[in-house]
Amino acid sequence: MRAAAQDRGGPAGPRAWSRWRKLPWAVVALWVAVIAIAGPLAGKLSDVQANHAVDYLPASADSTQVAKIQEALPGGESTDLVLVYHRDAGLTPADRTEAARQSARVAADHTLTAPPRAVPSKDGTTLMYPVSTTEPGQDDDARTAFVDEVRERAKGGDGLSVRVGGPGAMNTDAQKVYGSLGGPLLYTTVAVVAILLILIYRSPLLWLVPLAVAGVADALSMAVVYGLNRGFDITVTGQSSAVMTILVFGAGTDYALLLLVSRYREELTRHARPQEAMAAALRGCGPAVVASSATVAAGLLCLLAADLTSSRGMGPIAAVGVLCALLAMLTLLPALLVLLGRRVFWPLVPAYGGEPVRRRSLFAAMGGSAGRRPVAVLVTGGVLLGALSLGVFSRPGDLKLEDSFTSKPDSVAAMETLADAYPGRSSQPITVLAPTGRADETLDRAHATDGVASAERGRSGGGWTELSVVARDAPESAGERNTVNALRAGLDGAHVGGPGAQQMDLERSSTRDLRTVVPLVLLSVLLILIVLLRSLVAPLLLVAAVVAVWGAALGIGGLLFEPLLGLKGTDPGLPLLSFVFLVALGVDYGIFLMHRVREEALAGAEPTAAALTALRTTGGVIASAGLVLAATFAVLTNMPLTGLVEMGFVIAVGVLLDTFLVRTYLVTSAAVALQRRMWWPGALSRTPAPPAAPQEPELLRAP
Incomplete structure (x- = not known):
């Protein structure tokens, strides 16, 4: 009876065979609908990325508290820059005149918290103009535009180098780098995977199918992560987005070609119809693939217990990538392979009734x-x-x-120049936020703290006063770390932040x-x-x-x-x-x-x-x-x-x-x-x- 049923078209006769023929088309149609919905959402993922150093820190960190309070101060978080003018042989009078003219032009075009004031180095090779403004507010695009405009104003030549550094410039350079990751990362990943798959399976067509499915899975995962960000405020960074793409293409391709397709090609020698071969392949390797991907996802989700906001967000984001890849490879890929038939393996087409190729292992x-x-x-x-x-x-x-x-942006080059020219003064201020009623007392204590070169009062609002403290030692050196620790220990009721403090909190949380x-x-x-x-x-x-x-x-x-x-x-x-x-x-x-x-x-x-x-x-x-x-x-x-x-x-x-x-x-x-x-x-x-x-x-x- 079973043989007769198979002769009529399948294990359950012509009607079952008709349903088998329609199922792959239905699966493809469903995925087309999914991508039509997910595509626009996937394109918005880059808009919600948080790539400032403070975005990686836990909410309880002292430097995170500083950043939050700064946002609430009048004008929002300030953008702090340093214009650095340098000539190896020593600045000329013309250099100093040009530096004053350029800094004045910046002050005329923008509302600064204080007029730019020249700070010359002792060796006469460098001149820096600190520039601070609250004009861009908290808008990243406005900050980037401000930094770019300042860089257009500050030009050197004929041996005079002009660079724009400071925390604001560093954040802008970081944003640009993170924003540039998506395209090169995707293209390079696709090219690498394509070359390997062609070498492994020696087919001019087969590699296109899983690669296209991985692209679909990547779009779905980006849409899901965007939804998680909007619904549950999960932190999305450039790092986590990059890793998710790598996982989708890497793990997804593993599940596809190297497990499902290998088993499917073997089953094609045992079954006359691709649908039956695929069903057997899914029964054979499906449970193992599901179990392994579930194990990977469970391990990644343990990152939800992390204190670092970036690591805590990485867990569900990476798990979404793995699970979306699994879903696509166990549904869309089988449907496409069945519709393409045996010819997808050309030129090594598996024949029904043939023997799998055996070779020395x-x-x-x-x-x-x-x-x-x-x-x-x-x-x-x-x-x-x-x-x-x-x-x-x-x-x-x-x-x-x-x-x-890995390549030195303008802001890093400026910091290095400042570190060499001002050995007794940090180019990266430490930010202290003190209760307004105790601001004068906190300022006096900051002046008296070992390792502090200078301290001055800044903005006030909401019960807090901002103090800008300059350490004697270079940014993120052991000396600056000691100064930050001394300030935190000696300034009761105050919060100590800034780039150096943020890096310290990052290391402790890690x-x-x-x-x-x-x-x-x-x-x-x-x-x-x-x-x-x-x-x-x-x-x-x-x-x-x-x-x-x-x-x-x-x-x-x-x-x-x-x-x-x-x-x-x-x-x-x-x-x-x-x-x-x-x-x-x-x-x-x-x-x-x-x-x-x-x-x-x-x-x-x-x-x-x-x-x-x-x-x-x-x-x-x-x-x-x-x-x-x-x-x-x-x-x-x-x-x-x-x-x-x-x-x-x-x-x-x-x-x-x-x-x-x-x-x-x-x-x-x-x-x-x-x-x-x-x-x-x-x-x-x-x-x-x-x-x-x-x-x-x-x-x-x-x-």
Whole structure:
């Protein structure tokens, strides 16, 4: 009866077959409607990005309180600039006249809080004019226009350099850099993924399908994140938007081509109709894909416990990217592949009734070496990862604000000039907000604080008075940090902020978040693995492996950041964010390998054969997935922000270590060494193992 039904058009006859034929078209039509709604919302995501340093800080930070109170003062938050005139051989009278003329022109065109006053350096090479205005208010576009106009007014030439620095210029340069990320990041990611997919599948058409689906998923994820921002006030930064795009294309492509399509191509040799082959492929790999992506999302959502606003927003934003990629790859991609039929695989079209291509497997050979001396391989790999982790102690110190850009913007060059020309005066004021009734007392105490060069009263309003305090030491130096700490300890009832204080609060919050979020990620991932693998030993092994990879990747970064990449500091958020991503993504691959090991063991294979067969059958897929994911994160190393470069480097290196060392050798060796104990205390650990059979001939063959 079943054969007769299949002859009539499918398992349930012509009517069922007719529904099968219509389903892909219905899915595509539904996605067209979704994108028609999501597209306009996705385009608004860049409008709600918050990229000021204070936007990354928790609401409880002292410097955050300063920024909020400043916004409430008359005129809103001020825009503070410094016009820097410099000539190596010493400023000439004509230089000084031109500097006075230009600063006067700025004062004539704008309402400043005080007339520009020249501050010459002792060596006569530099002249600076502090400029402050509340004219642009809190509008970022107005501030950018003001800074750009000042830069147009301040021009040098004939050996005279003129630069515009200060916090206002630094914020404007940062906004421009973040605003420029979207296009180059997307284009580079698409190009890298396209090249890899063409090389992996050797088809001129196939790579277009998942890439187009990933683009659709990216648009949907941006629309969803925009909705979360509007509805729940989730902080969206340029960094989190960039990482989301990387995850959509990296993880989405992994789920698509390297899992679903591989299984679908195999099923096409067993089923005459693409619809039936796709249904079988989804039944075969769908649960594993869903489980792994859910694990990644759960790990990322642990960032909601972070104190840093930027990290707390990164969690749901990245999880949205993963889940939107999963949804698109399990619905839209199958529909498109079915509609395109077998010809999408041209020139290597899988024929119904044919045999999958079999060739010598590199992973079979690797597994053979791990299987012969599992303990030796395990110990050697562990020692290697431990040695690489020691590089963490060689990494550069915490990243300074002026080192946050890979190419030096005008504001950073101005700060460097000021630091050299005014060694006893900071070019970056510390902002103190004191209750108005105690402003005079606070000002006197600020003058008397060790490390303070000068202090003066500023705006008042709402019960607060603003004080501008200049430290003797360079911005973000140990001396300035001591001055900030002394002001916070000695000025009762006052808040101390400004760029240097913000960076200090950022580092402290990052340290706190590392202690809080890491245990949550480990616990949540471990519990999910215990449920999926029905074991305690195997999940502990996978978690220990990804933690070792994280340490080794950070260590390699510490060794190479400065000598190879020229980076002068380490982003405070790097340890936490790289941990969350490497643990979540590493466990993702571990699920596929260990799920196959368990499947082979349940089918009756003895433990060594189960581990080596799992590696042979999944190694190529996991390796291809790892290459694609590492390549997409490596795209971040070409971005103009140091934090993104460091994150992309560490995660790319970690994914490669996880793919080609940990999964291939260490986890496989541990499975061989532990035998049935791998599945303790589950029932599989108590199942008697069948007699071992020779495996070498089988290891040399792979589908």
